Amino acid sequence: MRGLILAFGCLLGLQLSGSFAVAVPGNQHDYELRRQRFLQTVAEAGGLSFATISARLALGREIEQCRADFLALLESPRGDMFYSLPIMGTYLHGYTFWTEEIHRKAREVWRTYLPYRGDTENHWVMWHTALLLAAQTWPDLPASEWANGRSSQENYEDAREFLEYWFRTTATMGQGEFDSPDYMDKFIAPLCLLYDFAADSLLRLQAEMALHWLLADYAIDYLDGAYTGGHSRIYDARILDPMTDSARGTGYLFFGAPRFPDEAWHGLMLYGALSSYRVPDIIRCIATDRSRPFFARERKRVRNIIRFGRERNPPVYKANYMSRHFSLGSVDGGLQQPIQLHTWDVTYLLDDGRSDQLFSLHPYYSAMELAMFFPEPVKMLVEDIVKSKTTYSSEDKWTGGSPYERTFQHQNTLIVLYDLAPDTPYRHIDYYFPKTLSRREVDSSGWIFAQGGKTLIAVRPFRPGQWREEKTAYRFRSPYLKNGHVTVAFEAEAFSNWDAFKAAIRATRLDLSALDSRCEVSYITLDGDTLRFRFPDQRRLNGRAVDLSQTPLFDSPYLQGNDGVLRIMHGGETLILDFNKPEIHYEKAGE
Amino acid sequence: MRAVLLPMKLVLMSAMIVGASFPALSQPRTYQMFAAVLSNKSYVVGGENPGAGLFVSRVDAPGWQSRSFSNLRMFNLEILPEEGEGLYYTANGNGVIVSRDSGRHWRVTTGWQITEVLKIAAVPENPAVVYIGTAYGAYRSSDFGETWQPISQRFVYALQIDQQHRHRLYIGEEDGLRIGTDGGDHLMRAKGIAAPVLSIAQHPGQPDILFAGTEDAGLFMSHDRGLSWQPIESGDAAGATVYDILFSPHNPDSLLAATFAHGVLISADGGRTWRPYRSGLERMPVSCLAAHPGQPGTYFAGTLNYGVFCSRDGGRIWQPFGLNGAQIMELEIHAMTR
Structure with missing residues (x-):
């Protein structure tokens, strides 16, 4: 299986966005510069973190120290899904660097550490992504080899089923933790990891579509780095200093915000910078084209109401x-x-x-x-x-x-x-x-x-x-x-x-x-x-x-969406995400 | 889910009384206490939660040891020590987690769809049959929790299996109580109670009598097996928030109730009148109770954020019994079997 993952990772490393015309070369060059800046910033960060290890490895520096640091993190599991997801991200992105001991320790974590899987949407997406990637990485193991007492196959199927549910819910009802400057990276990071490492081609396609979807959703509210308008979740600290929200890192990387948000921590978005995923240029254009004003309406959903409410997810x-x-x-x-x-x-x-x-x-x-x-x-x-x-x-x-x-x-x-x-x-x-x-x-x-x-x-x-x-x-x-x-x-x-x-x-x-x-x-x-x-x-x-x-899920000059389908439009071109099939279409005016 | 085990506790008590006829039972027994710990005082998701999960201690002196993964958010438990190598059912944020070898190995038996499991109750005579109450409704399993059938779709505060008719359930919800028959296939609403029902207890000798504890509406009593309810208008009991109700295993006219703001309420007259006792529990929310089967008058109380407390004078005065800073959601005491 390791060989299979390696081969697959290399393949992904060469491909760009397989299903849609990607950024034009000039933009691609700019993207690479921003990506390097991203990696450099995280690599320079002090402290022991999965992201810093991955950034340094990607830059080919301090390899032995990275191995030692990763080993140290593997030996003290803590942090629930905020540990489980980056452990898989760093493990898979750095796969060829690891020693046998590290491979063994990474496996051991999943045999001995049972994290709390959380109580909210971003927790669940991170946890099930981590679980799926782990089950895929170590397939065919019996229940006794997993801390949760479930076999590789059971874990894989459970995680896959959740992700299918989440794709469907997001594309038909909208997100519950929608448009959050503080939590968007908690969705982008796992989706990038699925896009890069899921062996199931359908799942990779769904991850790509979900990335397009979320980034288009961000683009329509994006203003030179700022995530504007109403948010489901934002911390007081982000109000007092808007430059510290982690979404600015996403905006910088994918949309080319003019200013790198030094003030924010970009640990999870590092997996975005490492990813072979590339945002379609049409979405980047929607994020940056402010040549004329526009009015956008959207429908999201309330997070699960478990009591004292008439409806589980009101709009x-x-x-x-x-x-x-x-x-x-x-x-x-x-x-x-x-x-x-x-x-x-x-x-x-x-x-x-x-x-x-x-x-x-x-x-x-x-x-x-x-x-x-x-x-x-x-x-x-x-x-x-x-x-x-x-x-x-x-x-x-x-x-x-x-x-x-x-x-x-x-x-x-x-x-x-x-x-x-x-x-x-x-x-x-x-x-x-x-x-x-x-x-x-x-x-x-x-x-x-x-x-x-x-x-x-x-x-x-x-x-x-x-x-x-x-x-x-x-x-x-x-x-x-x-x-x-x-x-x-x-x-x-x-x-x-x-x-x-x-x-x-x-x-x-x-x-x-x-x-x-x-x-x-x-x-x-x-x-x-x-x-x-x-x-x-x-x-x-x-x-x-x-x-x-x-109100449909999306209604604006650039986004029209409902019932699992999103039409992303700009400059006479249309990108269509259809989660009902699922597939990605591209249409150009006159064709 | 301690209340479901009341019959077993009474069997134990009876066996001790007639112990002369059963040499194996006449020897002094030792007991251990199981605690479901939701969280420690400072935990937030993503942080460390070393003091949560299943903990076990002997009852003669506190000496708690973790018996499960440390960072689970455990809401409830059902321990069946005599079953196989020791069957432990636990209700967690992660779902139902089961051990069939006294906590040496565990298995999450629920998938992603079942989350925030708050209550769990097994049928002692047929422990493969288990019920859970979750934030999204109640479910039934007939295969040790491997597969689940939905019973209801509303938040479950309390869950009790009738001690005689094992297919009859009492489900506490936000606007009262529903009775499930045929294992929950049919549900009917109880009359006379409209507040959130947080706790339910059935009289060990007169099963038509039940008590219910509510959020802010005090205690209720039923004389017709839960079909209709009357509020108990007795001093501090009225308007109290009652998380747990316990019959003394030695005298069913003696009851204790765990409350949010009134410490432990005690009744000595079968539940008609209640008095609060707070000494040692001042300003502490009391979440659950357990009785020492072998020592009349010895009780244990779990608190929210202050650990476990013990009283050896019938519930009047309480002293710390470890797990300080923990949110205790459930306590069970069982004779040590191995």
Whole structure:
């Protein structure tokens, strides 16, 4: 079997993306430069890690030390799926370097170490990928040779079945851990390993299609390195310093973000850099072509609700208006993810290649919310979660959804409504105005005008509040139960000057007369569209009800997708991913 | 799933009482305690969790030893030491993990579809038949957990096999309790209880009497084998969150209840009135209970984040018994067989 894997790995090393026209030579050259930068950065990182070992081996340096380091890691298994996946990645990528002792130790880990396979989507994808690759690497072993007491064949079949389920679910219902700057690499890395090392050609094809799918999903929300709009999961630290999210490494590698994200750790994405997978140029073009603004809608799903809910995976509706220097994006709101939901933001580019975001939230936490998603005793959940997500129960936190928050977005206009219950833990909403904004003016009209880079932003809070300066932002706190705001964003060039922008916005019409009685507002945009929004889910655009339930998985000029099929379109070309067959098609206009 | 083993415990007790007729049983017996540990206090996924999984100690003094993989998130267990070489069923985040040789070798018997297994109960007379309650519903197996048939599709808080009619189940759910007949092929809703049912216990001598512990709604009692329920309005019992209920193996009128905020509730009158006892357990959530079969008045309590405690005065005063910092989800005590 080792010989078989070796031969297969070499074969993959020579091939590029087998099923679709790959990057043009110039882009390929750029890609190789970025890949080298990636490898160099991870290779230079201190500490003992699988990724550093793999990066150094790929660069052909410190071979003996790499062997010693790998051996040390094999001798102290810990870390659950965050150990099991990289162990297989580094083992398979470095296969020809290993001594007999290392081969024996790697096998021994699977005989003696039974990790917790986790309780969420990224855990399960990593674990089952690792298990499949291990079972494939050491086939035909009896149950006694595996820590979980299952034979190679049983493990392989179980992992394969899960992955089949995950491909199907993602392509028909969307991801549960969707669009996460912190967790995307936890999906990209295992898929790259499957693409490189799965012996089953169908599985390799599915992994390739899933990579295309996820990267196209990323591309539509991508702005020069930033993962914009609503996210299922993001850590507070990423809000405070957006340059540290691991998705930026993915964007740099595959899309050619202008700035290498030195601040982030790229351990898992190292397996992307080592992979023979190449993103189709059409997806890279979608990620980087911001020559004209576009509006995108998407449907995702809520992570598994295990109790206190009517539906296992209710839909999540996303909207994102993408422009050259900013995006305004949102999910429709509510308890769509425990702990780390990021409901909306304006992401704007700065002149130095960084980006930042402006947003609001209601800081909510509850044992009941956690109990919807986690099985442990209800009364222990907040305490348990705060061990790792330390800000979860804080009134000052900057991540998390709320049952009392809903959005209505049309193009570059967003209304957010809050209808807080009197007994909610914190009876205020907070706005995050980053210090990277070059302007922030509180206008007597009630509007707050701001500029970040070449982006003009206007926020109209429905209620007054107080400002507080913090390290990275100005916090605007508004303590009212019925609350909300209108936020609009524009390219600076859309107005002749700052005063013209302010004057135009002041002239728009906002009706708050029904805010107290029905938690309802209406707003007429600069373009003359009328948005009427009543909490929680009555949305009307120019008098007509907006039915979000009709939203397909993807709906934008570049992505059209539903029911297992995604059409990726740019420049007269179309790449079609059909998970129902499964197969990849390529169409060119006129052919 | 300790409650299912009550009949076995009573058999043991009876055997001890009549021990003179059975020379093998008349010798002093030693016991060991099994603990299902969900987690240690500081664990997060991806970190180290050395204090979790199955732990075993003799009951005369704490001396806990791991008997399984260390980093499992174990929610529940069912130990059948007399079966074969010692049959251990465990319910874990990873699924059902079974040992048929007293913990020397283990096998995950569930596939990817069955995850977050929270409760497990086997039929003592036919231990190949085993039921589980998961975050996604209840299942039944007739082949030691190798294959599973779904019974329900809702989160299972509690699971109890009727001690006489082994095809009858009591399933605690978020809005009350359902009774399964024919091994769960048919389900019916019990009346009079609408809160999440976290624990169920059946009277060892009068099987028509059952108790149920709930989340925030206290204790309930049934006199018709679970068909209808009445709340127990007794001081701290009302409104309590009750994770476990235990009949004394020596006096079925004496009951203990493990609670989130009231320490251990004790009843001396068959469950009609209850009093809280917290001495030694102040501010600790108590998750599970076990009785020493050979020493009346000796009880053990598992806590969430504080390990195991022991009382030798009928549950009034508690002292630490090891596994400090652990979330204990279940305790079982069995005579040592080998």
